[in-house]
Amino acid sequence: MTGFHSVYGSSPEGVWEAPGRVNLIGEHTDYNDGFVMPLALPQTCRVEAARRDDGVLRLHSADTSGGVTELRVDTLGPQSPGTAGDRGGWAAYPAGVAWALRAAGHQVGGADLHFESSVPTGAGLSSSAALEVATAVALDGLYGLGLPPHRIAELCRRAENEFAGVPCGVMDQMASACCTEGHALYLDTRDLTRRQVPLDLAAKGLRLLVVDTRVKHALGDGAYAERRAGCEAAAAELGVPSLRGVTPGELPSALGRLTDASLRPLVRHVVTENERVARTIRLLDAGETHAVGPVLTEGHASLRDDFRVSCPELDLVVEASNTAGALGARMTGGGFGGSAIVLVREDAAESVAKAVAEAFAEAGHRAPSVFEAVPGPGARRVTDA
Numbered sequence: 275m276t277g278f279h280s281v282y283g284s285s286p287e288g289v290w291e292a293p294g295r296v297n298l299i300g301e302h303t304d305y306n307d308g309f310v311m312p313l314a315l316p317q318t319c320r321v322e323a324a325r326r327d328d329g330v331l332r333l334h335s336a337d338t339s340g341g342v343t344e345l346r347v348d349t350l351g352p353q354s355p356g357t358a359g360d361r362g363g364w365a366a367y368p369a370g371v372a373w374a375l376r377a378a379g380h381q382v383g384g385a386d387l388h389f390e391s392s393v394p395t396g397a398g399l400s401s402s403a404a405l406e407v408a409t410a411v412a413l414d415g416l417y418g419l420g421l422p423p424h425r426i427a428e429l430c431r432r433a434e435n436e437f438a439g440v441p442c443g444v445m446d447q448m449a450s451a452c453c454t455e456g457h458a459l460y461l462d463t464r465d466l467t468r469r470q471v472p473l474d475l476a477a478k479g480l481r482l483l484v485v486d487t488r489v490k491h492a493l494g495d496g497a498y499a500e501r502r503a504g505c506e507a508a509a510a511e512l513g514v515p516s517l518r519g520v521t522p523g524e525l526p527s528a529l530g531r532l533t534d535a536s537l538r539p540l541v542r543h544v545v546t547e548n549e550r551v552a553r554t555i556r557l558l559d560a561g562e563t564h565a566v567g568p569v570l571t572e573g574h575a576s577l578r579d580d581f582r583v584s585c586p587e588l589d590l591v592v593e594a595s596n597t598a599g600a601l602g603a604r605m606t607g608g609g610f611g612g613s614a615i616v617l618v619r620e621d622a623a624e625s626v627a628k629a630v631a632e633a634f635a636e637a638g639h640r641a642p643s644v645f646e647a648v649p650g651p652g653a654r655r656v657t658d659a
């Protein structure tokens with residue numbers, strides 16, 4: 275018997291899953307029209323789903339204790355009183371996806387959905403995008419919409435921004451929807467042009483470790499909105515549509531023109547981070563994967579010192595890893611907790627992970643969770659039920 279069957283008493287029509295992600299490089303660039311390079315994780319949000327012909331949307335997650343949320347698809351809306359109570363709760367993510375699909379004119383009716391996810395939540399690994407994209411591919415499959423993955427991603431981002439009220443960029447949803455196995459996704463968030471970049475770390479004798487610090491500092495959400503607003507204010511003063519419009523060569527003069535000194539480090543991070551993505555692509559194309567390590571560490575310093583979104587736990591992962599012989603490391607995701615990535619030679623992986631665990635114990639932090647990231651596939655239908 276499936277989880278779906280025990281909740282709804284019938285069989286699902288199909289099963290879909292969508293992965294979480296880590297971002298190799300390109301942080302806090304996606305809401306500045308910049309470049310990012312995420313890869314899909316093996317951890318996924320899995321959804322069993324079946325259509326309903328009465329316009330009712332029922333949502334259940336094995337990962338929450340709240341029971342079944344029941345809504346009507348034709349009354350869904352970011353402002354509608356019937357659904358407002360669900361905003362802020364987990365059901366706002368999948369309900370928002372049904373709303374965004376319908377708002378874009380797609381014929382989506384009722385459905386029963388049962389979710390079960392292996393993506394850690396709130397760890398900077400995009401459990402929210404996995405949940406949204408799983409919902410979208412399931413509804414797309416059930417109702418035969420045939421939407422391309424990038425369109426799924428755009429609608430899921432709209433759901434998260436406008437329905438769930440989270441002002442995220444488009445990277446997470448694009449990663450979950452569009453990544454392919456064995457590749458990182460090189461994405462230009464200005465026009466969604468993208469390239470699948472082969473990332474066979476094992477063939478190079480390398481490993482990419484994800485260290486989930488298992489902390490999330492409360493100031494994170496407000497700080498994200500504040501950084502975002504700072505970037506927009508800087509772009510406005512510089513007379514460009516977004517900070518993507520400032521090239522590395524123009525950086526010194528751009529910094530000189532900003533009257534508000536507090537905006538300068540934000541601009542410096544975004545412009546240099548876009549350049550680091552370009553450098554990473556060049557290194558990967560040249561087969562010099564090991565040389566990406568120092569670029570990661572440089573990116574971390576920029577996030578810590580200029581963008582100021584790191585925290586002691588993330589800094590400690592980077593410092594302890596590099597001291598123990600990693601090729602490089604950086605925080606990944608929004609910051610203020612969550613996860614860091616560490617690029618390491620295969621033979622040093624164990625000792626580096628041990629060094630991080632010891633450093634955490636010594637500092638009195640909770641033990642981190644460490645796993646290996648091997649680039650997995652994007653959202654997909656798993657099986658016919």
Ligand code: ADP
Nearest residue numbers: 335337364391395396397398399400401402405
């Ligand atoms: P991240 O995306 O980095 O994991 P977010 O704060 O953006 O962190 O999203 C986490 C939220 O997404 C959770 O608090 C919950 O509301 C929702 N969520 C994610 N996965 C699930 C799940 N399997 N079941 C229920 N809610 C989930």
Ligand code: MG
Nearest residue numbers: 400401402403
């Ligand atoms: Mg999220």
